[in-house]
Amino acid sequence: MLTNQRIETVQALRGVCAFGVMLWHSMLFTGGYDSEMAIRAFRPASIMGVDMFFLICGFVIFLSSTKGKPDDLQTQNPLNFLVRRLVRIYPLYLICTLVIFGIEFNGERQTGELLFRSLFFMPTLNATGPNIFEPALTVGWSITYEVAFYSVFALSLAFGKYLLRVILIWALIALIGMALLEGNYWLDPTVVPPDWSAARAIFPNPINSLFLIGILTGVLYRSDVHFGSATPAMLAVAFSFTCCVAQYMSNWNIAHGMTGVGLPLAALFVSLVMAEKTFRFVVPDVLVRLGNISYSLYLIHPIAIWIAIWINVDFNLGNPFSGWLLVAVTVALSLGLSVMTYAFIEKAFGSWATRWCQHATDWVLESCAQQISGWMPQRLR
Numbered sequence: 001m002l003t004n005q006r007i008e009t010v011q012a013l014r015g016v017c018a019f020g021v022m023l024w025h026s027m028l029f030t031g032g033y034d035s036e037m038a039i040r041a042f043r044p045a046s047i048m049g050v051d052m053f054f055l056i057c058g059f060v061i062f063l064s065s066t067k068g069k070p071d072d073l074q075t076q077n078p079l080n081f082l083v084r085r086l087v088r089i090y091p092l093y094l095i096c097t098l099v100i101f102g103i104e105f106n107g108e109r110q111t112g113e114l115l116f117r118s119l120f121f122m123p124t125l126n127a128t129g130p131n132i133f134e135p136a137l138t139v140g141w142s143i144t145y146e147v148a149f150y151s152v153f154a155l156s157l158a159f160g161k162y163l164l165r166v167i168l169i170w171a172l173i174a175l176i177g178m179a180l181l182e183g184n185y186w187l188d189p190t191v192v193p194p195d196w197s198a199a200r201a202i203f204p205n206p207i208n209s210l211f212l213i214g215i216l217t218g219v220l221y222r223s224d225v226h227f228g229s230a231t232p233a234m235l236a237v238a239f240s241f242t243c244c245v246a247q248y249m250s251n252w253n254i255a256h257g258m259t260g261v262g263l264p265l266a267a268l269f270v271s272l273v274m275a276e277k278t279f280r281f282v283v284p285d286v287l288v289r290l291g292n293i294s295y296s297l298y299l300i301h302p303i304a305i306w307i308a309i310w311i312n313v314d315f316n317l318g319n320p321f322s323g324w325l326l327v328a329v330t331v332a333l334s335l336g337l338s339v340m341t342y343a344f345i346e347k348a349f350g351s352w353a354t355r356w357c358q359h360a361t362d363w364v365l366e367s368c369a370q371q372i373s374g375w376m377p378q379r380l381r
Contacts, residue, residue: 007276008291010056015290015297020045021139022301022334029308029326031032044248048261051210053298055269057146058214060153061085061136062369063221071221078157079364083357085150088297089143091353092345094119096299097137099205121147123198130189130207130256133198139298148202149211152376157314164219167277171212171291174204189257207257213266217273233275240268296338296346304339 019039024046027038046319068197104110109298115136117124126225156166172364189207227233243264247253253260275281290297308330312322 007257008288009055009272009275009281010059010278011291012283012287013272013291014056014294015050015292017049017056018294018297019290021051021298023327024303024332025046025139025305026327026330028305029312029330030323044251044254044261047254048221048248048265051207051256051260051262051265052269053142054145054207054210055214055217055266057149058211058216059221059269059273060219061150062215062218065153065157065217066163066338068224070223072290073161073163075157075160075163077361078154080358080361082150082154083361084354086147087291087353087357088328088346088350089146091349092296092299092341093137093140093143095341096303097140100306104136123202123235125192125196125201128190128207129201130194132192132201132205134302135324137302139302145202145205149208163292164215167212167215167228168229168327175209175212187257187259188255189254189259206259207262209258210262213270216272220270221273221277230275231347233247233271233278235272237268237275237310240264240271244268249274262319269304269331293335293338293342296341299333300341301330301334302336304330305335307333342348 015056020042022036024033024042027042028040032038065081067074097115097130101110101115103117109379114126116122117133118135118137118140123253125132127134127141132322133144134141152170153167155169157165159166187206187209189205192201192205198329242260247264249262255261256264274291283375308326311329312326319330
């Protein structure tokens with residue numbers, strides 16, 4: 001079985017998903033988001049892209065923060081985990097949020113309070129589910145879910161080899177128990193009880209089940225479970241991929257979560273990852289590179305759209321092809337800016353910040369351990 005190499009299929013999926021979200025948002029230039037063409041051709045790409053991001057996040061977080069077989073896990077220090085994850089995602093999120101806030105500031109939606117809440121992931125109910133909280137950088141609603149997941153996962157890491165049991169308990173309480181207390185149970189992530197706060201609504205939202213399925217996929221990948229040969233693996237991938245394509249093309253039930261696109265996407269993701277234990281897919285290098293810049297692409301493309309709007313105003317592009325021309329400009333700008341932000345912010349600055357924060361975290365933990373040791377009676381040491 002092949003389980004000790006980087007899964008380039010997953011990296012390529014990241015890139016395809018981010019590209020799909022960007023294309024949907026760039027449909028602003030081709031008749032708006034209500035046009036039939038945009039809804040049928042590009043909206044499914046955005047919905048599926050975000051849900052696949054959540055699946056990948058759960059999978060990657062589990063593999064990167066644990067070692068060993070599922071029945072004998074070795075876990076990362078919770079504080080180190082949180083620091084590394086926040087250093088990974090926050091600098092670029094901070095920059096893009098401030099830039100968008102400066103561009104869109106008008107005293108109506110973009111307010112000082114919204115900026116403060118956005119920067120510190122303090123949600124308030126200002127959108128329908130599953131978005132719930134639409135921050136200053138609108139695509140950041142998914143980042144809010146991601147940070148909430150990080151907090152739960154970090155707490156679970158504190159229980160060491162019992163990590164999976166703690167996550168299961170959280171799932172039972174948050175995703176099932178809290179809903180049952182309301183008198184019913186739902187899988188639709190758009191359902192938000194009217195008396196719930198944003199924070200209360202985010203943690204038990206059914207869309208979090210995608211993170212859990214990602215973790216389960218990581219558990220299966222680390223286990224001895226595998227396809228017996230390449231044939232059943234290819235059949236599983238082909239069947240699940242066909243289901244996803246059929247749903248996309250038919251525009252049937254295009255919505256977030258397990259009641260929408262989540263189930264076929266989960267089947268595709270699990271089958272792809274498990275198939276990688278039997279053989280390696282040949283993934284074009286361009287897709288892997290697109291996956292490398294996917295986080296930058298996801299956050300930076302709203303800024304590229306604004307630049308394209310300014311270009312349209314300055315050059316008065318009134319010909320029939322101006323809409324698609326501006327889509328092309330948005331794509332080119334998004335990719336170019338993403339390459340730069342990935343190189344200089346995610347990689348260069350991120351690597352330095354990670355090392356610095358790691359040293360600082362280790363010093364804090366060591367100092368705390370020494371203080372605790374000093375307080376303890378001699379017989380308890």
